[in-house]
Amino acid sequence: MILGRFLRQHYRTLAGAALLSCASAASTVALLSHINRLASAGMHGPASRPLLLGILWLACLLATNALSQLLLARLGGSLVAQLRTELSRRFVAMEYEKLADRKHAVFGSLIEDVAAIAPLALVAPLLAYNLLLAVLYASYLATVSIALLGTLLLFLGTSLAASLALERVMRDRLDELRQANEKVFEYFRFIGEGKKEMSLNAARARQFSDELMLPAIGRARGLMVRAHAGLGLNEAWSMAVMYGSVFLIVYLGYAAFAMRQDTIVRFVIGAVFLGGPVSFIVSAGRQVAVGAASLRHLERVGLDADVDADANVPRAARRRTFESWRTIRLQGVCYSYPGSAAAKPTVGPVDLEIARGETIFIVGGNGSGKSTLLLLLTSLLRPHAGTIYLDDTPIETDLRSYRERFTGVFGDFFLFPHVLDAAGNRLSDERIEQLLRVLDLDAQVEAHEGELSRLALSTGQRKRLALLQCYAEDRDIFFFDEWAADQDVHFRDHFYRTLLPALKAGGKTVVAISHDDRYFHMADRVIALDAGRVVRAPSRDAVAALSS
């Protein structure tokens, strides 16, 4: 678990902070006993020894406490950085399918959960310190009066048991709150991504605000109030019990135990000191409860377990390079999106064979399953039934090697600024500029140390930059999801008549989703989908007729 690993990694610093805290606790107790001795013995006129001793214990207390706080501040910074690094790595390593419709979860976890979990580790040495202080104060109080200490512990014990019971009740509320915040993050994403639509359409913006955003915020607010009011009431109750028990001690000390005044005074001073660590322990409970809710949330999202970024990669000896493959075969492949009727898969069953070097177009109406089939082919979605083989090997034997065969442009592609080759090295500026000329973008974009000078271009131009990245990666299989749809007539023609044939001539396999029936004859094979199934593979004559 993330937190456990951090605690193990930094146990020396944590132990150092805890030791310093203990030294600080010891100085505090020494100061308390010095104050009490002075108070009960009294002083006749100014004396330097008690003053110096008081200053000495104070200085010890300050130095040890300050050092411990410094260590904890450093540890806090490291923990936040480490949590962010680990969580972002885990998000990167996570299978696409798990995150596809929950992109807002990334920000939720990196912002909210990191902020809630970090104090959990920092609170550990402080809790140790305060627990030790409480034990030391209690031991001191035992030397003053066992009877009064017994009374005090009875009260504090009852209050602690009530706090623990309440924490259990709060657990569900805090989990609900974390879920409700997730919805708020989802709507935050709408603000960024739907900005143009809402700027143009005030009614849409109002509906979004009034019917989605505000109710989600209101629900989170209500849950937050309920959860934190419960935890706050617990703190208030604990403080009242603490002071109430001090009052009771004074009362019972005289009324029930007939104690001497100076015993009662000494006990009360000690009990007031004890109030500090007790209130810290109770209020730390709130941080622990909120942090624990975030840890449970990470568990639900699947981010708590140690994700091996290379989980899909067998050990070097068993790695398949899949370099000399001949065919990709889909056999009985089925896939259904969550929530869709299980009896009728979104895609499948699909049987399909793609030979190396083929140019294949996938065609079909909107919603027929073309993009889903592409995601299955690239293994970003895993079939619920059936198998994909590379030659005769199921691709599960080495998913990473299989994925390394592909480069392409998704319908909702993302453009990275750096142009990398298949090994992840930046491409030379000369090569990038050569590609920019091929894609007719050399007037708009330049390359500086493998980085594109601008990405803010028209949609069609951005798609050409995405194609440039594919050329840079230069893998075996190029896929395109309606790449040409945003191109002007001239460049669309160039894409189908020049670029695709050039890829084929270079031995590349091309799988392109297309609605451009004028160019269907440029494919070796056209695969038509309807309601997720391959309905026909049009003959070359039919394709030629379409194109004439």
Ligand SMILES: Nc1ncnc2c1ncn2[C@@H]1O[C@H](COP(=O)(O)OP(=O)(O)OP(=O)(O)O)[C@@H](O)[C@H]1O
């Ligand atoms: N993320 C998703 N969650 C649930 N259902 C989805 C999701 N993506 C697509 N679908 C559904 O799966 C079916 C196939 O969608 P897909 O995007 O594969 O179709 P397509 O043929 O590529 O369509 P288009 O030509 O419009 O791009 C559709 O009915 C669609 O509503």
